[in-house]
Amino acid sequence: MSDRLEQSKALANEHRIAILEWLANPWDHFSHQVTGDPREIGVCVTLLTEKLGMAQPTVSRHLELLRRADFLTVKRIGKWAFFKRNEAGIAAYKDWLNDSL
Template identity: 70%
Template sequence: MTDRLEQSKALASDVRLSILGWLAEPDAHFSYQVTGKPSEIGVCVTLLTEKLDMAQPTVSRHLELLRRAGFLTVNKIGRWSFFQRDEAAVIDFKAWINDNL
């Protein structure tokens, strides 16, 4: 079963909401990614770190909270991690909010 409390906590951050927003349209926000098309392989942590102008460990912590909540998936290519939104999980959470509030 999905942990709705963990999902709600994961969304309680402007930084994490920004990440989810950018990853909704990754090609528009990260078109300069050279490793591969962001909508196909995800967005590299390095690019998210640069866009947020934060330290990499801090960004990784935000990404991990979103991943544990089920909103992101990670694609490892070599030593790099690429993150994508899990659209099914986002849609499911929105439906749950609509049904319960």
């Protein structure tokens, strides 16, 4: 139950919700990523930082909370980190929510 509580807390922030929404259709928001297709490798932290208009450490903290909640996966390429939605983790949370309420 505490894992589900942590997941719920991860969703209790408008910036984290926006990140999940953008990453649902990354090409619509980050097609200008030059490193690779954001649908395949994920979106670079730098682009998420620019879109949110926040400091990189703050964005990294949001991303880490979503990753720990199993809503995101991270792929490292060199010194860069690319984030994608973890659709299986999101679906499991939705199922739990539907079954619990």
